[in-house]
Structure formats: C-alpha cells, structure tokens
Amino acid sequence: MNVVLLAGGVGGAKMAEGLAANVGRELSIIVNTGDDLELHGLAVWPDHDTVAYTLAGLDDQVRGWGLRDESWTVMDRLETLGGLEWFRLGDQDLATHLWRTDRLRAGGRPTEVALELGAAMGIEPRILLMSDQPVRTEVLTEDGWLEFQEYFVHRHQEPTVRQVRFRGVEAAETTAEVLAAIAHADVIVIAPSNPIVSIDPILAVRGIRPALEEARARGVPMVAVSGIVGGKALKGPADRMLASLGEESSALGVARHLVPLISRFVLDRVDVGLEEEISTLGVETLVADTIMTDDAARARLAEEVLAFATSTAGTSP
Amino acid sequence: MNVVLLAGGVGGAKMAEGLAANVGRELSIIVNTGDDLELHGLAVWPDHDTVAYTLAGLDDQVRGWGLRDESWTVMDRLETLGGLEWFRLGDQDLATHLWRTDRLRAGGRPTEVALELGAAMGIEPRILLMSDQPVRTEVLTEDGWLEFQEYFVHRHQEPTVRQVRFRGVEAAETTAEVLAAIAHADVIVIAPSNPIVSIDPILAVRGIRPALEEARARGVPMVAVSGIVGGKALKGPADRMLASLGEESSALGVARHLVPLISRFVLDRVDVGLEEEISTLGVETLVADTIMTDDAARARLAEEVLAFATSTAGTSP
Numbered sequence: 001m002n003v004v005l006l007a008g009g010v011g012g013a014k015m016a017e018g019l020a021a022n023v024g025r026e027l028s029i030i031v032n033t034g035d036d037l038e039l040h041g042l043a044v045w046p047d048h049d050t051v052a053y054t055l056a057g058l059d060d061q062v063r064g065w066g067l068r069d070e071s072w073t074v075m076d077r078l079e080t081l082g083g084l085e086w087f088r089l090g091d092q093d094l095a096t097h098l099w100r101t102d103r104l105r106a107g108g109r110p111t112e113v114a115l116e117l118g119a120a121m122g123i124e125p126r127i128l129l130m131s132d133q134p135v136r137t138e139v140l141t142e143d144g145w146l147e148f149q150e151y152f153v154h155r156h157q158e159p160t161v162r163q164v165r166f167r168g169v170e171a172a173e174t175t176a177e178v179l180a181a182i183a184h185a186d187v188i189v190i191a192p193s194n195p196i197v198s199i200d201p202i203l204a205v206r207g208i209r210p211a212l213e214e215a216r217a218r219g220v221p222m223v224a225v226s227g228i229v230g231g232k233a234l235k236g237p238a239d240r241m242l243a244s245l246g247e248e249s250s251a252l253g254v255a256r257h258l259v260p261l262i263s264r265f266v267l268d269r270v271d272v273g274l275e276e277e278i279s280t281l282g283v284e285t286l287v288a289d290t291i292m293t294d295d296a297a298r299a300r301l302a303e304e305v306l307a308f309a310t311s312t313a314g315t316s317p
Numbered sequence: 318m319n320v321v322l323l324a325g326g327v328g329g330a331k332m333a334e335g336l337a338a339n340v341g342r343e344l345s346i347i348v349n350t351g352d353d354l355e356l357h358g359l360a361v362w363p364d365h366d367t368v369a370y371t372l373a374g375l376d377d378q379v380r381g382w383g384l385r386d387e388s389w390t391v392m393d394r395l396e397t398l399g400g401l402e403w404f405r406l407g408d409q410d411l412a413t414h415l416w417r418t419d420r421l422r423a424g425g426r427p428t429e430v431a432l433e434l435g436a437a438m439g440i441e442p443r444i445l446l447m448s449d450q451p452v453r454t455e456v457l458t459e460d461g462w463l464e465f466q467e468y469f470v471h472r473h474q475e476p477t478v479r480q481v482r483f484r485g486v487e488a489a490e491t492t493a494e495v496l497a498a499i500a501h502a503d504v505i506v507i508a509p510s511n512p513i514v515s516i517d518p519i520l521a522v523r524g525i526r527p528a529l530e531e532a533r534a535r536g537v538p539m540v541a542v543s544g545i546v547g548g549k550a551l552k553g554p555a556d557r558m559l560a561s562l563g564e565e566s567s568a569l570g571v572a573r574h575l576v577p578l579i580s581r582f583v584l585d586r587v588d589v590g591l592e593e594e595i596s597t598l599g600v601e602t603l604v605a606d607t608i609m610t611d612d613a614a615r616a617r618l619a620e621e622v623l624a625f626a627t628s629t630a631g632t633s634p
Contacts, residue, residue, distance in 0.1 A: 095394035
C-alpha cells in the first residue's frame with residue numbers, strides 16, 4: 001500500500017514514524033521546506049531534519065526536537081566569540097548541515113541530496129522536498145514581516161500573526177518525485193502539523209494541489225489528522241495562529257481549513273461531539289487517541305488511520 | 318617600536334607570539350591567505366587562525382596546530398554520514414568558521430572581520446590579511462595542478478612540487494591597513510615560515526613589495542629568520558620544495574630566496590659556518606637559537622631579533 005504523507009516538523013515526524021512502522025519503504029513523505037534557512041552559510045532544513053532524525057531513531061523524544069545525546073560545543077564557543085546564539089545548532093546536527101551544504105555546493109539537486117542523506121542515515125521511507133526551489137514562510141506581526149524562524153525561534157512565537165506569506169512560491173514548482181509519489185498513492189495522509197505554516201506551504205507549491213485533486217477524483221482517500229486537540233495545539237502556535245487569522249482554534253477549524261481537499265478526518269477523543277458538525281463539511285470522521293506519546297502509540301494511530309482511510313464506508317462510532 | 322611581521326602558519330605564529338611578548342599592541346602581522354579555502358560553505362583561514370589561536374593562548378603546543386582541548390564530535394558524525402573527512406575541523410575551530418562566515422555574508426570586509434575576530438578573542442596585536450581579494454596557492458605536481466590544501470593535507474605533501482602559482486593574485490591588491498602598517502614600521506620581520514608558499518604569496522600581492530622596498534630605502538631594517546635548520550624544515554615541506562624548485566635547501570637557500578629585499582638574516586646555531594657566504598649576499602647575519610620550543614624561547618628569540626634589527630652595525634660573532 002503506497003502511502004503519501006504531507007508533513008511539517010514534530011507532528012509530521014511522529015506520524016511518519018507510525019506510518020513507516022506499518023508500510024516501511026512504501027511511505028513517501030512530502031515535507032514542508034518553508035521553514036528552511038541559511039545560517040552561517042549552511043543549509044538548515046528544520047522540518048526535513050526532524051522527520052529524518054525521527055525515522056532514523058535518533059530523535060530526542062524528551063526534549064521533543066533535535067538529536068538524542070546532542071552536545072553543544074560549537075555553539076558554546078560561538079557564544080564566547082559573540083556570535084548569533086538564538087538559533088542553536090547541536091554538534092551532531094551541524095554535521096548534517098555541513099554534509100548537505102557540501103552536496104548542494106557540488107551541484108546536487110536538493111531532492112536528490114535529501115534522498116542521499118536518507119540513504120546515509122539508513123531511512124527506508126523517502127523524504128521528498130515539496131520543491132527544489134526556495135520557498136520561505138514569513139508572518140506579518142505588529143513588528144512587520146518576520147522570517148519564520150525569527151518569529152518561531154527568536155521571538156518564541158509571541159507576536160500575533162496577522163497574515164502569512166510564502167516568499168518565492170510563485171517561482172517554485174514541485175518535483176517529478178512528488179508528482180510520481182502522488183500518482184502512485186493508495187492513501188494520502190495530512191499529518192497533525194500546523195495547517196497554516198506546515199501544510200499550506202506544501203499546498204501552495206505549483207503542481208501539488210492539482211495532483212492531489214486528481215488523486216482524490218480517482219478515489220484515493222485523503223485523510224487529515226487534527227493537530228488541534230481540545231482547542232489547543234499539541235505543540236507550537238497553530239491554535240493562536242488559527243484564532244488571530246479569523247479561523248476557529250479547534251478540530252472543526254482544522255477540518256474547515258482543509259476542506260474540500262480532504263475526504264476523511266481524524267479527531268481526538270477529547271473532541272468527541274465535534275464529529276457531527278465536521279461531517280456536515282462532507283468528510284467522514286474517525287475519533288481516535290491522536291496523541292502519539294511513544295513509538296507504540298505512533299504505530300497504532302497510523303494503523304487506525306490507514307484502516308479508516310481504506311475502509312469502504314466509515315463515520316466512526 | 319612598531320613591528321611588522323610577515324607570517325604563514327605555525328612558524329609565523331610562534332614568531333608572532335614572541336614579538337607580541339616584547340612589543341604587544343605595537344605588532345602588526347601580515348598573514349598569508351593563499352592557504353585559505355571554502356569548506357562546507359564555510360570560510361576557513363588556516364594561517365590566520367593558527368596565528369590568532371597562538372596569540373590568544375589557545376594553541377595546542379603538543380599537536381602543533383589547532384586548538385587546545387579540541388573535540389571532534391561534528392567531524393566524527395560527518396564521517397558516519399560519509400562526508401568529506403580529510404580536512405577535519407575541530408568543534409571549537411568550527412565556531413570560528415561559523416562566526417567568520419556570518420560576518421562575511423553580512424557584507425563584512427575580510428580585513429575588518431579579521432580585526433573583529435581578534436578583538437573577540439582578546440588579541441592585542443593586529444592580524445592583517447595580505448589582501449581582501451581571494452588568492453589561492455596551487456602547486457604543480459605529476460598529478461597536475463593541485464589546490465594547496467589538497468596537496469598539503471589530503472596528499473600529506475608527498476607529491477613533488479615542480480611549480481607554484483598564486484591563483485587570483487593578478488586581481489588582488491593589498492589593503493590600506495597593510496600599507497599603513499608598513500609605512501609606520503620601525504622594524505620589519507619575515508617569520509621562519511615556508512618562503513615559497515607562505516612568504517612569496519604575501520610578496521606577490523600588488524602593493525606589498527613596493528611598500529617594503531620603500532621602507533627599506535627609508536632605512537627600516539628588514540630581517541628574516543630562517544625556517545630551514547641544518548638543511549631541514551622545522552615543519553612542513555619547505556626543504557623539499559626548495560630542492561625540487563632548483564633552490565638550495567639550507568639557510569643559505571632561504572637567504573638567497575629573500576635577497577635583495579632583506580637587509581639582515583638570522584640563522585640557527587646548527588648552521589654556524591654558513592654566515593660568511595650569506596654575508597656575501599649583502600646581508601648582515603645573526604646566529605641564534607631559532608627553535609622556539611616554548612613561550613620563553615619565543616620571547617627570547619624575538620628579543621634577540623629586534624635587538625639585532627635595530628643595532629647600528631651588526632654581523633654577529
């Protein structure tokens with residue numbers, strides 16, 4: 001069963017790991033690149049790397065991001081020199097960025113570089129970039145337009161987001177690898193990532209939405225998992241963003257945001273009661289335990305999502 | 318007493334430290350940039366950093382290069398990923414390259430970036446780049462032209478050097494800072510660095526040799542210290558290079574290489590007997606203990622060199 005996952009960072013990575021436990025190399029992940037940045041001359045791809053580290057079993061499940069047993073020698077010394085210190089890169093993480101920057105400077109196409117890195121890390125699923133061209137998410141706040149990491153890391157997501165844009169997206173198009181993955185998909189899953197700054201950038205890249213619509217028209221189930229549980233984002237500022245952008249900070253809000261693209265929707269048990277209103281959007285619903293606390297929970301949720309997606313008829317009990 | 322030192326890496330750094338112990342902030346070092354390279358997207362300046370680390374008291378005197386108490390977490394992980402591993406950058410060393418690459422990408426002029434770094438490291442003397450434009454030393458071997466670090470680090474200086482060139486030197490010119498330092502110099506010292514690949518690149522940059530000749534014409538003493546002792550280079554391939562390029566691998570060979578620029582020459586006690594022939598080149602000589610085994614030896618040699626340079630008449634006993 002070929003599965004395609006649209007994913008941002010942490011929520012996407014957990015969903016990817018759960019799906020990989022079920023379908024292994026039949027999983028392709030289309031990852032958001034709108035959070036990427038260049039730092040100290042290095043190509044840093046936060047969402048890609050969160051997914052990659054998680055799939056390689058190297059993620060720090062306690063801290064929730066980065067590599068396990070990470071050390072910070074380089075950043076500590078950089079601070080001594082008075083260098084940029086708000087975006088800290090761990091020592092092992094830095095090796096990824098050096099490796100990637102080498103390959104890119106040698107002329108490697110970003111998607112191929114990502115696939116090479118996946119192979120070097122022993123990852124079975126394919127992690128595909130939404131585009132080989134740079135797209136940069138920016139948010140409008142009271143302090144003007146901020147680059148995403150400036151907002152997300154440096155300002156701790158504190159400024160209120162009034163508008164979101166994906167700089168460069170007009171000139172970006174998706175890749176042959178992404179189009180082939182969607183064309184061969186039996187199921188398409190949208191991860192419980194931030195719908196505004198993790199999923200929307202993917203959908204905004206030329207070629208992706210039409211390919212998904214074509215898949216849906218072919219009858220390929222398209223299922224989203226809510227990243228908003230009990231009105232709150234499991235991680236990050238999705239709840240506040242939905243509210244400040246005039247949407248609803250709830251599983252219902254997420255479903256509305258993704259309709260009419262999706263055909264099925266998974267919400268958490270905490271949100272029992274919302275499924276009726278979500279059904280009126282024209283999507284079938286499943287209520288499940290969506291909080292992926294450990295590897296077993298990730299695998300189990302993914303199994304339920306795949307069963308739900310491929311069931312012939314299915315509003316859940 | 319304003320002292321200007323022309324310097325390459327290790328030999329230059331030891332001489333710089335000895336001179337700094339005598340004249341402190343009145344020392345300006347003009348450093349070779351022909352060994353510089355871009356690695357993983359980072360600006361790596363080996364000779365500059367060897368001098369800087371030594372002056373900051375951070376140099377590893379046992380290993381002879383790099384930083385004391387260095388760790389290798391990033392490179393070890395990079396090797397696991399199958400990345401370039403012949404040019405290894407230590408964790409703390411990497412912080413320097415990240416810091417510098419940031420400043421350069423923000424538009425900093427290389428010389429200003431170097432001076433900022435010196436200030437951040439608490440270094441009193443000024444380390445000046447020979448040029449703000451890139452100059453890259455290359456050597457012709459049986460395998461064709463090799464970039465300097467490819468020859469020096471990757472091939473362990475094993476190929477025989479038939480010719481040396483400084484790529485980019487036609488387009489490079491020296492800086493206002495270098496010209497001002499030479500114009501105000503009371504003494505100019507050429508370090509016991511490799512005359513062919515450390516000193517020659519400096520002399521080849523437009524503006525430097527005429528400025529030195531003008532200084533000499535004004536009566537500023539110009540003293541070189543031999544880096545060849547008993548026919549052997551203290552470190553590196555200078556002896557083999559001199560021989561394969563048809564020069565003599567001896568203190569006499571070094572003196573011949575630097576005449577007529579220099580007015581005085583320091584050779585090691587091991588080479589007693591050569592001073593007569595060196596004198597016939599028109600330079601005054603001093604025989605001294607030139608092997609700078611520790612801080613005290615560096616300071617003592619520098620003191621002798623300065624006394625010799627400023628003595629009114631002086632072929633040594």
